[in-house]
Amino acid sequence: MRAATLTLLLAPLLCSAAQADEAPPVRRGQIEVGRQDSRHSAGLPGGRATHLRGNWALGQDTILNAELLAEKKFSASGGAATVGATRNLDEDWFASASLGRGWGGPNWARHRLDASVSRKWGERRQLVTTLGAYRSNFDAGRSDRGLRVSANYYVNHFVVFEGGATFNSSHPGQVRSRMPYLAVTLGQEGLQSLSLRASRGSEAYQSVGAAAQLVDFDSQTWSLDWRYWMAPDWGVTVHAERYLNPSYHRTTVGGGLFLQM
Numbered sequence: 001m002r003a004a005t006l007t008l009l010l011a012p013l014l015c016s017a018a019q020a021d022e023a024p025p026v027r028r029g030q031i032e033v034g035r036q037d038s039r040h041s042a043g044l045p046g047g048r049a050t051h052l053r054g055n056w057a058l059g060q061d062t063i064l065n066a067e068l069l070a071e072k073k074f075s076a077s078g079g080a081a082t083v084g085a086t087r088n089l090d091e092d093w094f095a096s097a098s099l100g101r102g103w104g105g106p107n108w109a110r111h112r113l114d115a116s117v118s119r120k121w122g123e124r125r126q127l128v129t130t131l132g133a134y135r136s137n138f139d140a141g142r143s144d145r146g147l148r149v150s151a152n153y154y155v156n157h158f159v160v161f162e163g164g165a166t167f168n169s170s171h172p173g174q175v176r177s178r179m180p181y182l183a184v185t186l187g188q189e190g191l192q193s194l195s196l197r198a199s200r201g202s203e204a205y206q207s208v209g210a211a212a213q214l215v216d217f218d219s220q221t222w223s224l225d226w227r228y229w230m231a232p233d234w235g236v237t238v239h240a241e242r243y244l245n246p247s248y249h250r251t252t253v254g255g256g257l258f259l260q261m
Contacts, residue, residue, distance in 0.1 A: 027260040029056035034256020042248040047073045061088040078104015106207040109136035126154040143171050160185040170204035177202040195225040219245040234259045
């Protein structure tokens, strides 16, 4: 029974693999809208998040991106707006940067700046490594700064493995945390893709109410993202996530639509 169920789940992806040699059409941009709803244990109120994000290519070497996020967490409402760009420096190197502005309370950074540089390796440039840094400022004088490292290995047009970690230092108190992760993506652009991700590490601060805050604790997250093209230029997304820490558990489900141009 389990084998039959697994076969049903993987069959569409295997069909995508069989068509992986077909190059998808070139798109200049994309717009995506989606919503996620969360339920918490320990008597904590549920949450929701709605996003609108998009990207647009300026020629062959630069991509602009933007995102608008509205959320409700632990009875507090807030959100963030982010703009950024990615630029090819040459055939092996590319760089990204983004600037964000948030509002609503201690769970949203008032200001955030991210920057990273990436390099492609190998004859087929199938390995991509990234080193990034960020800084964010929150209410009440709290701030985060840290480093991100990651590596993506493109086995072929169908399978991509990814691993990485975030190393963070939070103030006040110089509370250090780290969050390593592993991920795999199966599928092909223009048909469908399935991404599985797992992370387990530590967090520095998290506000769970008007007068309650978690400090220096462990957590883990498991997530699934599925993208399915209903037509050559648009499709649907599905997201599912399970988050656990010593104080509460969270289950999140959601979905959305995307349009490519």
